[in-house]
Structure formats: C-alpha cells, structure tokens
Amino acid sequence: MTAANGKKHGKKEQTDRYEIRLSGSGGQGLILAGVILATAIGVGDGKNAVQTQSYGPEARGGASRADVVVSEQEIYYPKTMKLDLLLALTQEACDRYYPDMKEGGILVIDTSLVTQVPTKKYYGFPFVRLAREEIGHAMVANVIALGAIAELAGIVTKESLKEAVLERAPRGTEEKNEKALELGFKIAREAKRKA
Amino acid sequence: MKRSGIGKARLLQGNEACVRGALYAGVEFFAGYPITPSTEVAEAMARELPRNGGKFIQMEDEIASIAAVIGASNAGCKAMTATSGPGYSLMQENIGYAYMTETPCVIINVQRGGPSTGLPTKIAQSDTMQARWGTHGDYTAIAVAPSTVKECFEETVRAFNLSERFRTPVTVLSDEVLGHMREMMVIPEKGELEVTERHKPDVPHEWYKHFEISPSFVSPMASFGEGYRYNVTGLTHDEDGFPTANPIEIKNKMEKLRFKIERFADEIHKIRMDMMDDAHFTVVSYGSVSRAARQAVTMARERRIKVGAIQLRTIWPFPDMKLREMFAGVRKVIVAELNMGQLVNEIKRVAPRHTEVFSLARYDGEVMTPHQILEKIREVIK
Amino acid sequence: MMEKIAHGSDVTHHYLRPKKKFPNVWCAGCGNGIVMGALIRSIDRLDLDKDNVAVVSGIGCSSRMPVYLDFNTLHTTHGRALAFATGVKIAKPNLTVIVITGDGDALAIGGNHFIHTCRRNINITTILIDNRIYGMTGGQFAPTTPGGSFATTAPYGNYEKQFDVVKLAIGAGASYVARGTVYHVQQLEKLIEAGIKKKGFSVVDVVSNCHTYYGRFNKEGDAVEMLSWMKKHAMPIEAVRKIPPEKMKGKFVTGLIHEHDATEFTHEYQMMVDRLAQKEAEK
Structure with missing residues (x-):
C-alpha cells in the first residue's frame, strides 16, 4: 500500500504543469511530433511527460491531435485541462481548440492554412511552405513546428529535442530533419524578437 | 539516446507497458484476436515473443484465444491474452473453465464502452462487474487495475504472480485512455520486482493429485x-480430476475455489491513498479515473477542503475490511467511475453507518475530468 | 516409460485408468468404445510414450473418452477442443496431440475452430465420431443429420442440409482426411495410426451408431443392425475409384480419401524463430 502523507501533498498544486496540443489534420505527422516532444522532455530532460491523442474515427483522415502534458512532479490528470500552448495547422483545428486555451497561452498557427485567427496575439509561420521551399520536403513541416514550439514555450531543451527528432528520423533524412528543426528555432527566435 | 534525469526512463504506451510487464513476469505464450483498444498488446507480443523464446498465435476468435491460452498453461507455459469488452464477453465461457480447472492465465481487458459493440474507441469501466461475475457459477475472481503506464507494467507482473500462485485466471482491468x-x-x-513461479509437485507420479485439497489451499501443478x-x-x-456427483466432493471443490483466494485476500489487496490522513471526505476510484481524482483532490485541498x-x-476480491478501516474518519465518500454505477454498490455494502456514499457516474464515452469531480466534492460537502 | 504388453485386453488395460472411472457413461453397444479400443491399439503400435500423448476433447458422448485414457487428458468446453489442443501443441510441440470430438461438437458449435485448425495444418489428429445426432442431450438433430431424418428437434423430419465432413476438411486445408466406421475396426485402426503419423492436421471421420436415439427415432434398429448397415453401405475408396458414380447411390466412401504434404504450423513457427535468431546473431 502506498500512503502519501496528507500534509506533504496538501499544497501540491501542479504549478509547473504545462499543457500542449498539436492539432491539424491526419497525415501532418502530429501524433509523431507529440511522441517526439514527450520523448525529448521525458527521456532527454528527465521531466515527467504524458502524451495522449484523440483516437478513433475522428482520428482517421480528418482531424488529428496529440496532447502533451509536462511537469516536474507526478502528473495526475493525464489529459489536458487548459492549454498553455496550441499548435493549429488547419483552420478547423484552430476554431475547435482555441476555446480550450488558457488565458495568456501561446497560439501557434500555420499562416498558409489558417486564415482566420480568433485573436491578435499569436505566432504565425508558414510551416508547410517553409518545409517545401527551404528544406525541400513537405513532410518535415511538423519538425519545423516542433522547433518553433521549443523556442517559444521553453519547456524542452534543444539538445534533447534534436536527439529525439534524429532518433525517429527515417534513415537518410537525418540532415533534412536537423535542418528543419534549426529552421524552426530560428523563425521563432526572430518572431519573439519582433513581438 | 543520452538519458539525463530519470535513469533508464522511457516513454511507453500503456498497452506496450503491459507487454513489457508480461515479458518481465516470464510470459511464454500469447493467443489473441484483434480488438480495439487492446490490439497494440497483440501486435507487440507478435514482435517480441518469437525473439524471446515464446509462442504467439492469432486465433480465429476470442473464444479460441483463451482456450489456446488455457491449453498452453496446462502444457506448462505462463500464458495470457488481451482483449476488450466484446471479446471479454466471448471469453467468459472458457474463463469459467479456467476457474474450474484451476488453470493460471492472465487476461488484459482494455475497457471500452458497451454493451455490445458499444464504443470501440472510447473509454469506459463498464466491465467492473463482468470481471467479478462474468461467467456462470460460483467462484472468486481476481482483478487488478493500473492507473498509470508504470502501473500497467507492475499490475501485469502482479497479475501473473497472483495467477501462478493461486492457480486461477486474473484480469487486468485497463482502459482505452x-x-x-x-x-x-x-x-x-x-x-x-518479485516474480512468482508455478508451484510444482514434489511427490512420485502415482501420488500426484492435480486438484489436491491441501492445508495450503492451492495445490501444486504439474504440466502435460x-x-x-x-x-x-x-x-x-x-x-x-475425475467427474464427480458426490455432494461432499462437490462442496469441497466449490469451497476450494473460494477460500484458496479469499483466505489470502489481504495479501492480494492493494490500495493507494493520497491526502487521506486528515480527510473527512474521500473519492474512491480505479484506473485512469483515479488520476482525475488525485488532480481534483489536489485542487480541493487548495480550497481547504479536507478530502x-x-x-x-x-x-x-473486494477490499472490504481495508476500506472499512479507511472510512473510519470519513463522513462522505464519492465513488467516481465510468459506468452507470457498479463499484458504488460495493462501496455502499462496505461503508460504515456513519459514512454516506455518493455516486459520480459518467457513461458518455468521455473521460472523467478533475473539474467534474471537484464539482461533485463541493456539492456533497454542502 | 511403458512396459510393452503383448496382446488383446492387456494392451487395452495398459492404456486405461483403473481408478473410479468405470463403468463408462456410454450406452451398451455404443460405437465410442470401439473407437477407444482402436485408438489405443494404434497408439500401442506406434509405440508412443504415454507421458507424451495428450488427448483433448470437447463436450458430448464421445468427448467423455479422455477421462478413461491414461494420458495427459483435457476434457474442455463444448466445441472448443481444437482451440485448446492448438494451445497445447504450440506450447509443447513434442507432445502427440489427439482430439476426440463428435459431429455436433466439431461441426456445429466448434465449426469455426474446425475449419481454422484445418487451415493452419497444425500437427494434431482429430477423431470425429460421427453418429449423426446429439446423444448426450437426448437426440436433437446435428449438422450431419440426414435430410428427412427424425430427431427430438426435428419431429416432422429434418429439413436442413448437411455438412460433408470430408469435403469440409479437404476444402479447409487439412493434409490428411480419412473416413472409417465402427464396424470396420481394423481399417479404422490403420487410418488413425496413419493420421497420427502424418505431419499436419489429420481428420478421421468415424461413422458410428447412436441406436439409443438416432436408431430408435429413424427405425434403423439396434446396435447390431446399425453396424450391419455400415457393413453394407461402406465403399472403400479403392473400389469407388473403379466404379461409375451412379453406383455410389446410397453408399458412402471409406478409407484414406485425401492426403497432401503441406507446411505444418509448429514447424513453420520454429523456422521463423530460427531465422530471427540467425539475424540477431549476424548483427
């Protein structure tokens, strides 16, 4: 039997709890991005991380999403409650999940796919276009987004993220993935400076 | 990958952790039939077992899966299957056979909404009672329930241990989330972690009784x-092991099925308590709901509610005595579960007179949220 | 290890369990006893170690057989014997696994397991005692009950179609399919023996008598009369091949009807394991 002391735990509100949602449509590699992010935070940085996803008919074809909850402490509730960061790669995802955001949370969108943004405070990047034009591979849009998130949210070290990305990268694509990640860091850094 | 922080920590899926746990416990045989949301267990077993000296087979249905598992167990293997509600229903016939024939085996039930095909991709805890009374006849069932990925691993190991120790089927009640x-x-x-091996006979062949009624309650088990x-x-x-119509032998057999487990119930019970020391109120739950409950209780403590x-x-077996002790200083209990109220009746049965029991039941395929529990806490303490 | 005994009932007794099982549950004159004798003599001829033989059965009159036999015996649930046996065989491929089943057990409630075990071609020998009726529950029609026959659940004559066990087994992929009768005992012994020897899934369909129900309901007489009917209507496959099909009317084929060599399940599994181990070693 594991008995946790009442007094010790009495004030243990998870103040450092950080909730991220990566959303868009099927095929954008968001589940994989969620797994990579959770791996980087959990395995690399040694924090606790839980990754959940919507599963089932709605996950096929249409909408897709992966949630990651991060904390230094034990994560009780594994699902998200109020998002600290929302990545929306489609208009539909943005419309649907924007209300789940915490006040002051970070909204990150793909400017080429999300045209009507419900707030003025957001970060917009053309992830898919950048992937195609700068890296030469539309598939790495998710990695660019991961880079941007890491830079903006500061919940994962860049080293760990890089390792996690490379670990999952199909053989022969390591260089492209690394480039994509660096690009993500860079565009977010520049955007932060401007903001 | 360089691993700072937590030693050899890794990111694992709950279903995968069950597989890792089973391998840790020494699983040698898996038979199953694909069913959402348990399929990842079968898939990982298909990958792992042939490389670890074990046997994997995908059977034609769940009835055949558990049958093959019982056959393999009698041939000496630590054996298991994994399924969800509809498959668990199909397996009940042969799970009953395993109770009766005292054959160790583990069934992982990754619960989804029912009845019938129900909600293949959505969470529920509606097999709580089926895990106890699923098959016809009288018997004592063992079911364990994890709430985290780590516990998926640990409870699968424990399920094997209990199964081998008591020569009985054990269900791991997981869920979709x-x-x-x-x-x-x-x-x-x-x-x-402790790993229990099957107790083998040490008598000459002609002395061996496969279903011996012994002082230790559980008889040793030889293999084919x-x-x-x-x-x-x-x-x-x-x-x-020969059919009987003798009332004394029948009674002995029935009592053995019950007491071989119930006599050791306190060694089977496992309960986690959070913030219970000074609690006047408590939320009882199992599985992934317990995580929402812990979160809700933390939030309530912020509001100075002693929960x-x-x-x-x-x-x-249900931890009657342990819960009764825990409820000693508790005025109100909320039972949070993802069904129309199954566990709550057990809690009502064991709760002392001074303890009021409230049901918080959710059965719409969605997860129980901390806010929902918090709201219920505030409602009942008024 | 067994000590070999020369003849007759001594052989039989060597393979029976002496304690608390007899008299058996079968009606006087039932074909099940004849099949049990034939099985024992086949096993004796094959010189199998009793410790390495597992006999698995389902539910029904025939499925009561294992309890009398001094092997590793598993009397399971209705229709599921082949699924249990599959588990036993995969877990311990060195065991000789024999399944005793009936027509209702194997073809109705267990039909799915039957065709899939045929398909897998796992090295199990199935003796399907086919008495064309449910005996244990008192004479209801089975998937093998001929059209027009009477049973307690076919009081006005059976209007259903029947399974042809042999065709079903061949179609589903069994590598050895034979039919014997409880009248032609020597032939039956040989068919069982060859079935056990065959590496793959073997089905021996045994035409048997249930005079208690089938015989009585359908005016086919007592055990002796039903066995005489078998004697008159059985046609060995060798003879069948020589005569025109119209001469087969009312008769049924016996003998080794189908045999082919095909990969066997446990062997294939082991090959895969070996391949993986080799790959691992090369790394």
Missing part, C-alpha cells in the same frame, strides 16, 4: 508431458 497514453516509466531491473498424466475437466471433479483519494489497485 490508459492503453493508448504514452508516459515515462523506468523498466525495473531483473530481480527488482511431465509424467503425471492427470485429467482436467470442466465438470465438477474430485481431487484426481483525500483512494485508488483501488485490486478490484476483486
């Missing part, structure tokens, strides 16, 4: 091919 979530866990080193040549039957049988959380890691 738990099965599919990925979370950090450290795979224990060999020897870190070891020279004991015993008979196994689902008919009510005597100590030698604690009780997580049942053993569902069956």
